[in-house]
Amino acid sequence: MIITITIPFPRNWGQGEDTHAYLLKNDEVAILIDAGLDCEDNRKFIKSKMRELEVRNLEYILITHGHIDHFGLAGYLQEETGAEILVHELDGKFLKDYRNALNWFDENYEALIEGGYNSEELKLMKNKMLMTIEMLRMPKYYKTFKNLNNFKLESLHLPGHTAGSVGYVLRDVIFSGDVAIEGGTVVENLRMEINSIQKLKSFKYIFPAHRKTPLLKEDIENLEKHFINRLEELLRIIRNGMRLRDIIRNMYGEEGSFRDLLRLRNLISYLRFLEEEGYVMKRGQFWISIRDYFE
Template sequence: MLRSILLAVALMLGAAPALAQDEEDARVEWNRPAPPFTVVGNVHFVGVAGLGAWLITTPEGHILIDGGLPESAPRIIQSIRELGFEPTDVRILLNTHAHVDHAGGLAELQAVTGARIIASEGDRGALESGRHHGLTNYGTWWFPPVHVDQVIADGETIELGGVRLTAIITPGHTAGCTNWSLPVRDHDRDLNVLFFCSASIGGNRLVGNTEYPGIVDDYRRTFQRLGGIKTDVVLANHPEVADLFERRERQIKGDANAFVDSAALGEIVEAYREAFEAELQRQRAGDRR
């Protein structure tokens, strides 16, 4: 069931991004408030209904992954406070990838928190220009630019207050698409959490992308690499990709393993791989006409 749902989502995102169809309606829908909650250990959801944002708390300050849309920033700040934490204690801002719906709020979040922004080289230019890299079927979505304080490479780590995050860079969705891997202690057990960047087509032009000519090869390398990663908990920047709210309902009902699913990443990656190959064929056929 999960795989069929994911494949439908992947195809939808690849063929006709929601914001391209009706940007204002989609932004309102994505930005609806959602209650914050603790997922596992020191990992907390502080995003909005359609966009994930993740707070990782430590005794020496906190780490925030993703900023949603520009209009999401106030809700993220409010959610941090609702969980009993201070936004000014956020020391590091991370980004999974430089699209408006995940990087748009970073500028305001940095202004409020004073945190340092750490990102990949592949996405630094997009973050600092406020424009995503690569040609898409929906044009250009501008967002408030931010200065990247530190560039991180694939396999490098970030440490704060006993927490260590490892960057896993998987280009394709964007040139610097970055997953973050985190070991977490939860209920006397050790879990690995993966903050999943994306591998959806997301409106990318796969054929004739003069701004990103290696996009097809990057996607294929990414599918191969992600398919070999083992993780216990997958958290995505679009909640529906990993069934976030359905799992939250199970958690509320007492299921301590609601978010633990070692098969989830493989199912997500395979769904996106199939959608990619279908969309690549469609675009190549269209290019030949």
């Protein structure tokens, strides 16, 4: 039996998306795939859900990837039930210390400076992120978490959204985290992401962690179109050459917010993909398109 449990985005945190967790349950064992964000309300919510659904032996909490809206509440559930948390080894570092989510920032620092950001504002952005991360409610530690090597329910590595994203496979159904979300998803590596969504097409039902669920093959094809549209939009925007900062301003209007960093990560992955494919090149600090349409 598959039960969808939609865990709310905390109301006092501003704008954000609810997370679908999925409970697999038979008479002997229960497994939860993903858990939402941790806050007092969500603790109450999940506790009463577990009672209502008569979940007595939660054995595993399977995490699709190392983002806090997927594993936040898992620590609390582990304390309550003794369930084991499993995650792909490439994303395990985020459960150890969520500040690792900022590694990307340091690795891309030079590219950001070159892209028109100055060191002062980058420092500010990073501090803002760190403050947000420190405000997040993290359990002291996740008592156990293992790599997925020996697990019964099959896991399928689907990198792209994060390096350690996985889907959990149950016959013709897959629980796919943030690999495919209706309307689009942010990516760390677009080439890997495109490969990963291809793999989803062979499943009858695809259960994502946000928005519409389940997704069908047509939804995945729409997502592919979404990526192509975004690539073409980007090629048009940089026809005359543009710095990272100005591309962000052009595509999203505002700038300087917390979301900019996610957008920058997404944008850099698009540009690197287009560069490898021979659609864009970099001249000094400017990215410029050398072909108009993505084929």
